[in-house]
Amino acid sequence: MLCISLGGQCVTNSLPQDFMFDVSTEGFQVYRDGRIKFHGGRLVHPGELHGVPLEELSEILWVEGKVPEWVNLTLVSYSNDYCFIEVMTSRRLTDDESRFMHRNEGNPPFHVLGPQGGSQESKISLPRRK
Numbered sequence: 001m002l003c004i005s006l007g008g009q010c011v012t013n014s015l016p017q018d019f020m021f022d023v024s025t026e027g028f029q030v031y032r033d034g035r036i037k038f039h040g041g042r043l044v045h046p047g048e049l050h051g052v053p054l055e056e057l058s059e060i061l062w063v064e065g066k067v068p069e070w071v072n073l074t075l076v077s078y079s080n081d082y083c084f085i086e087v088m089t090s091r092r093l094t095d096d097e098s099r100f101m102h103r104n105e106g107n108p109p110f111h112v113l114g115p116q117g118g119s120q121e122s123k124i125s126l127p128r129r130k
Helices: 002-006 055-063
Strands: 017-021 071-076 083-089 111-113
Touching: 002 071, 017 055, 055 083
Parallel strands: 017 083, 071 111
Antiparallel strands: 071 083
């Protein structure tokens, strides 16, 4: 995956090739019981959106034929078995590809970012998960 390839160039850690996703809930409405109102009005517990395999991520992002207008992917941590990629999305969903952000990057609406603070010239150490 491009995110791990790019991220691996910016960190000092030796990274596994398998990955999981942590979907950010930032900006979504939180109810008293701790659930959030996520895309499509679905009520989910934030923990359900951490350590998500690729197959489940597509189900989370796809709502009745619509997807977020933009999706940012950032390598944020790793464990013995997985790299963890943070998924931040717009709150707006669309089925109109002309509304996708990052069209010139080749995989709209996806935008791959390196780890925060890391670069090829100034590598960082990613946090390790147990």
